[in-house]
Amino acid sequence: MADVQQTSELTRQRLKALPMSRLGQFLYELREGGRKQANVVFALIFREIRTQSKEDDYGYLSLVGIVVEPAVGVFAVAAFWYVMRVQEIMGVHTLIFISVSMTAFSIIRRSFSSIPRSIKSTIKFYAYPNIKPFDAILANFILEISLTIVGGVIVFVLSWWFVGLSMDFQHPLEAIGIMTLLICSGFGLSLLLGTYGAIYSFVPKIFSKFTQVLFFTSAVIHPASQLPPLAQKWLAYNPFAHAMELLRLYTLRIQPFPEASVSFLAAFSVACLFLGFAAYYANRHRIVER
């Protein structure tokens, strides 16, 4: 495989000047490389903010839209349950129940829809040797997921401030662990879909529609344990349903359906990351050539 090495003359001179062991040199170069990539990702995040505000008809409101989207979704679904005269789901207020799952689902939705398009939107910048398609995905992922999580926090704050609802975190570390697994699987999927989306234009279109199916099959608006056994059996194949159920277990102490498993979710996340990186590595030349 091709191996392109680029080492700054200045770095070499510095390295020569310093008495360093091989490990020291390796760590120094690793740190320098990391610093360069951090600069690139930082620059791409700022560019994304400016570009989204300019290319979208609503300007900076488009970014506000990403923040507000989970809140709007939560209030819409909660209103639906209120109309159906459902004020509590398994002993938890509907608003809180929906808030937890909708915030988590927004990460999945973003991974399937908008983030994979970032490779195409930054295609002009691949003339800069520092910028790789991977950086574009990473920058967009960091930006959108951060905004989504901020949106989720806003929902919880609003619920607590206006309605007086609060969550009793019994297992915060486990909840953070589940969110991390969800974010990892989301990043793997973004990388996978972004890579093939840059080569085949129909891929992002299909998968952005697929999120609508996932919304109703991932136990976002209803607990899986209340579904019939046959539905639960089918739902057990959906890793996102596991994530929703486990997240609610660790934040709201709602008992999940019997098949819910952390190891299944972890295996899925690892598989997504592996497939994402493998697809990117195998097609990295093709993406840049386009």
Add this chain to the structure above:
Amino acid sequence: MIRLIDVSKYYVTDFGRHYVFRNVTLDLPLDKNVGIIGPNGAGKSTFLRLIGGADTPSSGRILKSGRISPPMGLTPGLQPSLTASENARFAGRIYGMTREEIDAMIKYVREISDIGRYFEMPVSTYSAGMKQRVAFALNMSMKFDYYLFDEISAGGDRAFRKTAREMIAERLRTSRFILSSHDIDEIIELCHAGIVIKDGTLTFFEDVREAAVFYGEDLEKGKQKARRRKRKESPPKKARKIQSKEGATAARVAKRNNGPLKPVSTAQITTAESDTPVFAPGSLTHAPDTNLKRGPRKAIAIKVRRPRKPRHVLRHEQA
């Protein structure tokens, strides 16, 4: 130093792998400007992209030391929705500049690009020449050991070209560059060494003049071949036919009038053969004997002269 070790580059097409280079091993000297010469589609831009790191070889390795600029050419890496100022800020951030350095850089780019109020307008509103000015100024605002230029003089007006030449000359004191161009004179003027790319092979010459002679001979051979082929394929002189047809038309008119040739219209039309097509494909071309025809025909220069009035008419008017 830039070292290519057994580098191959191919693109996957519907008809299989299309090789641009095959197993190229080459050392580019640190102390020389290198000019790249070759026909269209030979792989000059691909070569620059590989060296610049914008593209990766399909196999083999490229070892580089020193800071190398991104390949700058007809397609500058500018985001269309952002202004030139924002693009400059983005480039500065990529290279890890501080805020003060970025501000100084933007000022420099504004000065060199000299595009006035357009500097704060989106790049999508720029002409191709303006884009190239900004890209050039952006590249020049950063210090590199090697600058990569792809057809630097292909765009931009005379004033910009002059500025570009001056800046390159100034930068040559501290840096070197690799230049790809169709302008052999420009390459001879600015470069020391040369590379000729043709049919997937790279030939390196220590002296750029040797490269130019090598390429020139090759070019001349190709031209001769093309001329011979054209002579075989092209039909014999159309304009002469047209003239004779026109003559026939005039003779028919004379016969009908039962007398010597008289002016048939108020304008006299003369035709002359020209080698260079002056009409764009699809535009209307003039064919004197027939109706108007479409398509890239052999050009006919139409000269419209005001006919002289017959002497008896002039005498009558004078009286």
